[in-house]
Amino acid sequence: MQVTLIATITVITVALPAIRRDLRLDDAAMVLVMSSYGLAFGGLLLLGGRLADVWGRRRVFVMGTAMFGLASAAAGLAPWTGLLLLARFAQGIGAALTAPAALALVGTVFPEPRHRTRAMAVWGVLSSAGATAGTVLSGVVITWVPWRWVFAVPVAVSAVAVGAAWSLFPADRAPAERRIDWPGAILVTAGLGAMIYGLERSGRSVLAGVVLLALFALAERRSPAPLMPLPFLRGRLLPVLAVTLCAASMATAFFMLSLHLQQVRGLSPLRTSAVFLLPAPALLASGPVAGRLVASLGARRTLALGLATAAAGLVLLSLLDVPYAGLIVFPFGAGTTFSAALLAAMHDVRDDQTGLAGGLVNTAMEIGPPIGLTVLVSVATAHSPDPASGYAYALRVAAVALLTTAVYAALPRRAE
Template sequence: MSSGFAPAPGDAAVTAVARTGRGFALLGAVQVVLILAITMLSPALPAIQSDLGLSGAQLTLVSAAYGLSFSGLLMLGGRLADLLGRRRALVAGAAVFGLASAAAGLGPGFAFLLGGRFVQGVGAALAAPAAMSLVRSLYPDDARHARALAVWGGLAGFGATAGMLLSGTVSTWVSWRWAFVVPVVVSLAAVVAARRLLPAGPAPVRVKLDVPGAVLVTAGLTVMSYGLVQAGERPWGAGVVWGPVVAGVLLLAAFAVVELKVADPLVPLGFLVRRHRATALWAVFIGSAGMSTIFFLLSLYFQEVRDASPLLTSAAFLPFSAAQVVTGMLAGRLIGRFGGRAVMVGGLVVAAGGLVLIGQLGAASPYAGAMLAGLIVFPVGIACVFSGSTVVALEDVEDSRAGLAGGVVNTAMEVGPTVGLAILVSLATAHASGLRDGGEGVASATSGGYAFALLLAAAAFAASAVGSAVALRGRRHGARTPVPGASEARPPVTVAVANGERAPLSPPRRR
């Protein structure tokens, strides 16, 4: 006689689905908070400067420290996720990120805040690629994996917006230090629940770590990013700008040479240069650059030109966040119907239109006009860009390289804001200086400089849409999310190519 405690087969299936959903929610929360940490101090920077008595240079370092270590170590973090095991890498990265967040929030002065932000980035660089690769372990079926990636791609934009909202609200009502509570809580949840909700993933890859490559790419990205960060406050001719940028480029060139020679490269160059992947990575890069530029310039515009409080500045981005969330929820269906390529290219076009609308701003422009329209249109486009490009970038990736793929995608997302801001802020500053020299007032000239930079970004998005459409023209494999049970869901035949990667040969289509 049955004891009554054994679940029916249907109940077991429901339980498995629920557990998978909770696991994905945990991974999504980690991804959101890792991106949230980039923008979580932006509206609060004036309060931080006042509380800790920081100079302008110190404030810049505090703002940039997280991104410097995060972007510089992501390639290494992605490889370590494959070498150590995905779940183990996620737990280790979340633990480091959470402890560093607590230190930054509780520390008494500049050194603690700066060190905490830098170590936060170290933990994030280990956790982010592991989290993305675990999505494959949760959803091994190609169709469900593609839909999950579509949702995943939209999480980054939501995290960045959430960071702005959190910072402005907390710094207005309590203290900017309370913003670090969210990263601590999410990190603790990941450490505690990972073993129960997440699979361990495939066995760790037994290959030798490419130490020279890891050192070169980490040093190159970090040094170059530091120089680009300085370009926001100093002319490009200053030694503190061009010196690190040139040094970083040389280190990255040396990294490329090393990767061509070693038996087990950190990042096989053939993995990066495949046409669909390179195109998708560019879309991630320019998308993150455009979004960070909007956050940075509009935060300054609302507070310096329009004299808005940090809370009102954050509230101005609420429509942005709402549009992004709604589009992210629909992204999976859009990709299932039109394919990742079409959604990515269409998103670039829509985002360009949003930038044009926001670029109409002036010193006295009403919020409820072109500005508000742009803050709704742009996030619709950028959510499609991130979702579509994530799916396209991870097409045909072997399971053993999922961590590497996650590191590469996240690197494009982190380097984009650094490079984009350095270029666009410099152009905005130069254009504003020219307007002031021509006799315009400070507010009008500043707004004109910001508008100029945003319109240039719109042109870059439009050009990227055209380039992406041309580069991916005629590509059929992986264009649409396969439907379970359909003939196109058969695994593709593969052949070995350079660097051990397996290129798909799509089976002949039935006519």
């Protein structure tokens, strides 16, 4: 399910021109269609994680998945722009409920620590696999059938997941009586939503997001039942930073490479999508490898190794005309990083905070891409008017950021 949730972010990327022609979208409407899902998804993840802890994981998973599936069907059938926008927002809300609940359920399904570590390690690569799958699926679908069919896979996967949840997952306990910090939820949702939107479109929105998140931090210090206890966040800053940087680098690298392959090399959308099948084996292999490395080296050292490998992969990707080695090395390092970061973030988490931890990691995954696109595209443009030269420079800048974080993660700390 996690692969589908992330794929839905990118699945309309190649289809956007066809959607624009069919629904007669102007520029503003096209931006909203593209960003509305991510805004709702990223902004509501922390609340979704907390609701899973309080209301019950299976209950919230089924609720969110059903909403996601119904909204996907509505998006595919939408006859006008307004309904498509509402459907994309509803998809994001459903995804924000589903993702942290699903991650919390991993610990329930795999109670034995060794098996849970392996399952979590594999889970860590699912988001990056989903982003790649969405790009590939979009290119394939738009080549042969109308754009509305890109929403058929989310509908089908949601139906299967809802049906299987009742037999695969144990029943929830009675809903906890703990209060939900609704003022904090409103502030962090508005702040993250403004930040994600603003990083792509508006500096003022970024500023508003920063102010709202600062107010959220102040409110959490005074709340008797905080949505995100600050000590909980402080203990997980390194894995959150690592996920954010790797997600930012991956989204930007694939964006730049896609443009280069189509605009400079002259590849068709279908052939470009085929190129992005190369990372799949490396991503799938990185999860099990990360699980074994964490068992022997610890999460922090594995995190450092993954970041350093991803940095080397970005340097290889900066050779845009021959990016194929980078399309293997970088995804392997990024997948290792995601897996190790997830295990580090979930380490010693209380049972009633697993949904919150899942929401935190998924939030980092969501805010990374707009940060990367905003910063690194600006770096590329400032460096050179030649796109290829600018893209190569920006990818090397991202490599330096990952390597610096890897060095920090490798510094001696207390035993894990």
